Structures are given as C-alpha cells and as structure tokens.
Amino acid sequence: MPSLTLPRSTGARRAPSLISRILRQREIARQRRALAELDDALLDDIGLTREAALTEAQRPSWDVPHHWLK
Numbered sequence: 186m187p188s189l190t191l192p193r194s195t196g197a198r199r200a201p202s203l204i205s206r207i208l209r210q211r212e213i214a215r216q217r218r219a220l221a222e223l224d225d226a227l228l229d230d231i232g233l234t235r236e237a238a239l240t241e242a243q244r245p246s247w248d249v250p251h252h253w254l255k
Contacts, residue, residue, distance in 0.1 A: 210246040213253075217242040 201209070221242035223231075228238050 209254075213249060214246040217244065217246070 220233075220238050223238065225235060228235060233241075
C-alpha cells in the first residue's frame, strides 16, 4: 500500500494576523514607555543616555527595526 505524503513547506511564512500586529505594537509601546521611566543608573547599565532613551521612547510603535518583526 503506498504511503500518503504531504508536500513539504516551501518555507514561506504567512503574514501576521491583524490581532497579532496590534498586540505587537501595544507591546512595543509598553516597552518604550518603560524605557523612558528607567533611572539614569539603569540607563547607564544598558549603555544608553537619557537623551537616547527619550528619543527611542518617542518613536511610534510601528517604527521598529526590521529584525524585530521576525
């Protein structure tokens, strides 16, 4: 009896759903608010200045590096 085989995935990814994109943007906005609230000692620990942290925190949630979206 021949075995049933399914075609292998071509590796193409489906586009994220609207819900997952909204949730991702909310999470990015939350992270940026948290970054703006860090004190200077914690910012120094992660190698950021207050100015750089505030600049990043003010960016819109859809403005992210491409590698964050994978």
